[in-house]
Amino acid sequence: MDERRLDGNAAGGLLGEVFVFETTTAEGACDRCGTVAHVGQQMAYISDIGTVVRCASCDNALIRVTQNPRGYFLDLRGVSYLRFEGSP
Amino acid sequence: MAEVWRPPRRLVWRIGEVVETRHATPRTKSLLLDVPGWEGHKAGQHVDVRLTAEDGYQAQRSYSIASAPEERGVELVVERLDDGEVSPYLTDELRTGDSLELRGPIGGWFVWEAKDGGPLFLVAGGSGIAPLMAMIRHRAVMAMIRHRAAAGSEAPSRLLYSSRSREDIIFADELDHLAASDGSLEVVHTLTRSQPPGWTGYARRIDDEMLAEVAPSPEQRPLVFVCGPTPLVESVATTLVGLGHDAGRIKTERFGPTGG
Numbered sequence: 595m596d597e598r599r600l601d602g603n604a605a606g607g608l609l610g611e612v613f614v615f616e617t618t619t620a621e622g623a624c625d626r627c628g629t630v631a632h633v634g635q636q637m638a639y640i641s642d643i644g645t646v647v648r649c650a651s652c653d654n655a656l657i658r659v660t661q662n663p664r665g666y667f668l669d670l671r672g673v674s675y676l677r678f679e680g681s682p
Numbered sequence: 683m684a685e686v687w688r689p690p691r692r693l694v695w696r697i698g699e700v701v702e703t704r705h706a707t708p709r710t711k712s713l714l715l716d717v718p719g720w721e722g723h724k725a726g727q728h729v730d731v732r733l734t735a736e737d738g739y740q741a742q743r744s745y746s747i748a749s750a751p752e753e754r755g756v757e758l759v760v761e762r763l764d765d766g767e768v769s770p771y772l773t774d775e776l777r778t779g780d781s782l783e784l785r786g787p788i789g790g791w792f793v794w795e796a797k798d799g800g801p802l803f804l805v806a807g808g809s810g811i812a813p814l815m816a817m818i819r820h821r822a823v824m825a826m827i828r829h830r831a832a833a834g835s836e837a838p839s840r841l842l843y844s845s846r847s848r849e850d851i852i853f854a855d856e857l858d859h860l861a862a863s864d865g866s867l868e869v870v871h872t873l874t875r876s877q878p879p880g881w882t883g884y885a886r887r888i889d890d891e892m893l894a895e896v897a898p899s900p901e902q903r904p905l906v907f908v909c910g911p912t913p914l915v916e917s918v919a920t921t922l923v924g925l926g927h928d929a930g931r932i933k934t935e936r937f938g939p940t941g942g
Binding site: 599600601602603604606607610611612613614615616618619632633634635642680 | 690691692693694728730741744785786788789790791792912933934935936937
């Protein structure tokens, strides 16, 4: 399968279809090693079936997102939280 | 001028129209797109381009925007990869007037705005120049506006740009012109495969020694943007941290091993 390892920035497109807030500047805390970093700083693995954002420190799968005819599937088990910049 | 606040919104796929295609180099093409509904971008952002075959098969790739936010339209630089699923169509088949499906602008991380200041240290490999070119162009526009209003100093900027040969330097003339007319912009080329007669510049891949010579000192705390093939990006980022640069001020954009 064609899978590309890129910067978290590359996940911004698919995540941008799900979230109204800018995701690449959002901070995520890795649920495994505790590292807090911007999504744009993490690693993204992009393939035809979806995108996985992995922790740049410990490789834990932070965010999995895919889009198919049934809708968007979002798995956030790898992050203990995501903090988006912005005000109401 | 105050920024207009826009409520955040989801990204959507849009249809852009090709208004111009240019041969940037023998292996790359530059596409200028008009995208109805486009709300502007920041220097460094990218778009995702999606192609759909007649049988419904879709292939998608990311391309950085090379045009400055102040310019009309969206310019993409596409490097033709012989075994790519997307790039040969974009470089060989696409014509002026054709439509192209894209979503963007994407990414707030690998972004530079004039208000972020500098000094700037930009490192590009091949078509990795695209988002850095948007920054250089944005900087030039802001310098022009500022100089018209009042004297101001632009963030001093240095670009280290690795290309295979002189013919492969994307935006060569424009970079020459910008560097010649702006004392605070410095462009350093390295040509890795072949050099024209009389070439006195670097003639090898970017390495530790070159970065030590060309990069501003860590004490100057430059903002660093590195874009290109994955091995180049990773080795440059690692070396700069080793030279004492703050990892938090180094932003990277990998094109992947092949791009596509």
